[in-house]
Amino acid sequence: MKKLLFSLSTLLCITVAFAQETEPASGFLKGDAFISGTVGFGTQKTGDYKANQFTVAxxxxxxxxxxxxxxxxxxxxxxxxxQTDSFLGTTYETKTSTFEAGVFGRYYFTPASNFSIFTELSAAYATTKQESNMDWATDFTVNAFDVEFAPGFNYFVTRHLALEATFGFINYSTRKLDIDGAETTNAFNVSLDLANINFGIIYKF
Structure with a gap:
């Protein structure tokens, strides 16, 4: 919930700033270039456990x-x-970081309109590293390849600025620990719930 509120408030502030432009809103045309991105953070606390997350894409x-x-x-x-062990008075810390790079293709149904629905097919390579100070835990690195399909929409609020959202996904992934003898794990996931809504901003040149 905190991640969602942060994303919405960030989008609102930026939208208000850019809405002062006098140019009318418009959609996309062939030859247009754009940049987009999402930024989010989340916090969770349950008893002696707490976690902070950060994402930029x-x-x-x-x-x-x-x-x-x-x-x-x-x-x-x-x-x-x-995670704090109340009996021993010890706090165990775990850090996880993921870097990824990929390509994507989008099909827009009404690209020239202010509002347009699109579908996106993407492929990405990612590497995840986890470190922990737990005596019984082992630091590890996981290499992964993902293919994902997700629907979304964008809405232009000025000629150059649009709000964007994607929701749900169909995902196929392969993962392998970066150690000798590790086996590859394959997974197929479908998610259509509201927990997988991502908000972003598009700037069209």
Whole structure:
């Protein structure tokens, strides 16, 4: 919930600032280039457990036709969690960080309109590293490849600025620990609940 409120408040502040432009709003055309991104953070606390999360994911794309945009994206996610053992008085800390890079393609149904629904197909390579001060835990690195399909929409509030949201996903992933003898794990996931809504901003050049 805190992540959602932060995302919405950030979008509102930026939208108000850019809404002072006098140019009318418009959509996308063939040859348009854009950058977009999402930033979010979240906190969780349950008893002696607490965690902080941070995510940033910039993208850049180009319309190769009236309805199709191709682009590249980067991503960084981090999480730090603390678990306190009330009996021993010891706090165990775990840090997880993920870097990813990928490509994406979007099909816009009404790109020239202020409001347009799109579908996005993306592929990305990611590496995740986890470190912990727990005596029984082992630090590890996981390499992963993901293919994901997600619907979304954008709404132009000025000629150059649009709000964006994607919701739900269909995902296929492969993961492997970076150690000798590790086996690859494959997974297929479908999520259509409201917990997987991501908000962002698009700037069209």
């Amino acid at each position: 910039p993208k850049a794309g180009y319309f190769v036709s009236e309805n199709i945009a191709l682009g590249v994206g980067l991503g960084y996610r981090s999480q730090k969690s603390d």
